[in-house]
Amino acid sequence: MKMPFNMTKYHRVQPSPWPFSVAASTAIFLTGMLEWLWNYSLLGLIWGASAMAFGCCLWWRDVIREATFQGKHTKLVQRFIKTGMLLFIASEAMFFFSFFWAFLHFALSPSFEVGMTWPPQGIVPPNAWGLPFLNSTLLINSGFTLTWASRAVKEGSKWSAAAGMVMTIALGVIFMAVQMKEWWDAPFDIRDSVYGSCFYMMTGLHGLHVLGGLIFLFVCLIRLLRNHFSTARHLGLLCAIWYWHFVDVVWVLLWVMVYVWGGWTEGSFLQYVSKGLHLS
Template sequence: MTAHAPAVDVHHGEHHGPPPAHQSSRVSAPVLGMFLFIASEVMLFGSFFTAYFFVRVVNPDAPGWPPEGFHVPVFVAGVNTAILVTSSFTMHWALQSIKRGNRAGLQAGLVLTLAMGLTFLLTQMLEYARVGFAPRDTAFGSVFYGLTGLHGAHVFVGLTLLTVATVRAFRGHFSPEHHHGVEIPGIYWHFVDVMWIVVYATIYLL
């Protein structure tokens, strides 16, 4: 006889392996996991915003913001913002579609979201090529590229998740009962959108 009791219920034979995990939350474990991950991401972005605001307030005598010689493309980034916000609508549409059993809506919503996310990222890269300053050009250049680059990396991760969801959608995965593979990338995508609204309002507008 071993020191540990066997995991199998030998009397009834109903359950094999360890007992099922207790779930006290109303949120499913995968969704809760994504929310906890996003909480850690908020802290990461918070550290970058702290650096940005430190640079901004440490020189209260500076004549303006951004510093002289730096011009950020407010209009182009504004159009990019509209594209990213719209992609949240299409993402939401995709999930609502599969919840109603509408596979064509799911596929169209995911493809549109993917296309708009890709457009955002390509426009961001073009902006970097034409903005006229580099990360090494004073602290402003560093925090500008740091914050927008951090966000761009998150867009890339979001696009990777969306690509997987899109391929699965076209292979016939997901149903009105089982759609975590769309819902969880969707939550991440909305987070990426939220962070961009904060980044755009802070760096480009205020």
């Protein structure tokens, strides 16, 4: 019987224990985080993080073998992987969109509980042109260095690409350090009104995405140094570049909306818009 399509173009994934292992270790990690918040015990947190890292490394090892050494990622499979990555980024965009929507809702129509003003009474918003502006500069420059690395890979310049990726990772690490400094010095916390909740949820989740992007780029850097990429085949790096640029764009929007626009004080344009909505 003749097959309607060529099965050799598709990759039938073999049974693997790593998806279950990573899922179970993630559950342990989250349980350990709750235990740390309630009892200040790090045992479950460390155990879950270690098991999750171990499972991810072995899972990535198998995927890299399939893509680089076994040749199972055909052009059709690569197209499906690209589509999956784009859909994943779109789902993450919708995730951030919900928090932007919440921030706009409370900022444009502040309720009686927050003093009918934005930022709420007693909240001193961070200076948008201080550490947040520095972080914006760092992430924007990291996008340029990563683009440089991408072009170097396409041109076959291994060490130039490695230099660009190292600079990107370094800028991302500095971004995380500056973000932690800002949280440490902030005059409010996540319990302080809806502003604190939105602020820390949005910046904290973005920080987690930056951490994920740094791990993604670090794995790609190791693969680059081990000659896993060529001028024609570097799908893993391409997905990492897409993800990092997504993180860049989200931060720029976050900085403009939360720090610049949402942090204006009494008498600003935001206040007039808010009062106009109340009058209507």
